[in-house]
Amino acid sequence: MIDLTEIQPRGIDRFETRPQLPPAKLDALSRDILALKKELNAVILAHNYQVAEIQDVADFVGDSLGLSQQAAKTSADVIVFCGVHFMAETAKILNPNKVVILPDKDAGCSLEESCPAEKLKVFQATNLNFYTIAYINCSAEVKALSDVICTSGNAVKIVKAAPQDRDLLFVPDENLGAWVMEQTGRPMTLWRGNCYVHVEWTHSSIMRIRNEFPGAPLVAHPECTKAVRMLADEVCSTEKMVSYCQRSSAKAIIIATEAGMLHRLQKECPGKQFIPAPTDNCRCNECRFMKMNTLEKLYDCMVNLAPRIELSKEVIQRGRLPIERMLEISARPD
Ligand code: 13P
Ligand code: SF4
Numbered sequence: 001m002i003d004l005t006e007i008q009p010r011g012i013d014r015f016e017t018r019p020q021l022p023p024a025k026l027d028a029l030s031r032d033i034l035a036l037k038k039e040l041n042a043v044i045l046a047h048n049y050q051v052a053e054i055q056d057v058a059d060f061v062g063d064s065l066g067l068s069q070q071a072a073k074t075s076a077d078v079i080v081f082c083g084v085h086f087m088a089e090t091a092k093i094l095n096p097n098k099v100v101i102l103p104d105k106d107a108g109c110s111l112e113e114s115c116p117a118e119k120l121k122v123f124q125a126t127n128l129n130f131y132t133i134a135y136i137n138c139s140a141e142v143k144a145l146s147d148v149i150c151t152s153g154n155a156v157k158i159v160k161a162a163p164q165d166r167d168l169l170f171v172p173d174e175n176l177g178a179w180v181m182e183q184t185g186r187p188m189t190l191w192r193g194n195c196y197v198h199v200e201w202t203h204s205s206i207m208r209i210r211n212e213f214p215g216a217p218l219v220a221h222p223e224c225t226k227a228v229r230m231l232a233d234e235v236c237s238t239e240k241m242v243s244y245c246q247r248s249s250a251k252a253i254i255i256a257t258e259a260g261m262l263h264r265l266q267k268e269c270p271g272k273q274f275i276p277a278p279t280d281n282c283r284c285n286e287c288r289f290m291k292m293n294t295l296e297k298l299y300d301c302m303v304n305l306a307p308r309i310e311l312s313k314e315v316i317q318r319g320r321l322p323i324e325r326m327l328e329i330s331a332r333p334d
Contacts, residue, residue: 021053021295029295030057036302043076044298045091047083048238049260049290054082054103054298061264063239064090064136065153065330071095072327080302081309084109084289089140090149092309093319103297105307107289109137114193115172117141123191124169130189131166133158134322135173137195140311142171144318149326152176152222153237156183161329175199179222179229197287198223200279201256206231209254209277216275219244220256228256238264245269259285 021029034057037044045067046058055061060070064087071079071091079100081088086109088102115138124130124145134146135155143149150158159180162168168186170177172193181188201224210218210231217233219241229235234244238261245253246269255261256277265274276285301307311319 026053026295029299033057033295033299033302036299037080040078040302040305041076042078042080042302043070043074044080044082045070047087047260047290048264049258049287050082050293051260051291051295052263053295054293055260055263055267057295057298058082063151063153063237065151065237066239067091068094068136068151068323069327069330074098078302078305080298082293082298083107084112084287085309086112086137086139088309089311090136090143090323092311093140093143093316093323096311096313096316099305100309101301101305102307102309103294103301104292107292109289110196111135111137111172111193112139112142115139115142115191117145120145120171120191127167127169127189129165129167130169131162132169132171133162133188134171135176136326138172140315140319143322144315146171146322147325148329149322151237151326153239154326154330155180155222157332157334158326158329159184159186159188161332162186173223175225175229176222178226179235195223195287197258197285198256199225200284201225201228201277202280203227203231205278205280206254206256209275213252213254213275215250216252216254217248217250218254218256218277220277221258224256232256241265242268245272245274257285258287258290260287260290 044058046055046061072094079091081091081102084107092100132146134149136149136151168188170188171191174190174192177190219234220232222235252273254275254277262274
């Protein structure tokens, strides 16, 4: 396990010191990015946790599953991936001959860090009957060691489709893994990793907000701990949060996931109020990795075609199969 104190800066500082661009600069930069996109025949893919101004210039905004599906079918020459490093790597594995760039190459993920490929290899060797299911939040090298990939949007379906005669090893998110076990009844060995943002919500912090807004349903991401998931009306991926909130007749909904999601929800569900679930000690609901990407860095990476994702042929070859297996299982009718 990584030392989370090393990667967890104080939430309040992080939340309040991110500089805002003046509106005229923001408009000019957005226009330049759209012009460059045409010139490069590029597609901009953005995760739901990206800052609002990036979401607003993207061709597609979605969850990890939707972004992988878009990456698998794009005809663009350049993929500009506004998300974290493992997401851009997935796009590169699916498009080895295309240029894949991301605004900040240091945009990592605490889940990815918790599962180094060498450690996984050693653990896999302890049981030759392991069938490794890797949550997409892991490095390309870990994907290359896995049998199948899943996202929060399809994890239940992927686990249900896993061979019955194999022992399931689920890496690297123990909370998502535990939730999937509850949903499927299938036992799994869980890697002890977690998302440093989603474990900040606690039973007491959620009870406080539920008491403040007694009529508001709570939607939580499966990376949250069981103590929080138990209090939720719906546990789902970020994309499924959009459809849940669109369908819900509630006027106010409490959201326990990264703060960028609120921009997407407000756009998709005008007229509804979204209440960010509070944590106990700070406003730690921003992922500092996701927030490393800015509109200026997005522009710069398109001008320079860098930072660029480069992976070895071997990792691309071995990583592709488990991702394609995931996309194929995901496309099966429910
Ligand atoms: P989603 O696939 O649900 O968008 O989740 C990605 C992620 O990083 C959650 O922290
Ligand atoms: Fe990783 Fe958590 Fe950030 Fe998602 S929110 S990218 S799981 S650290």
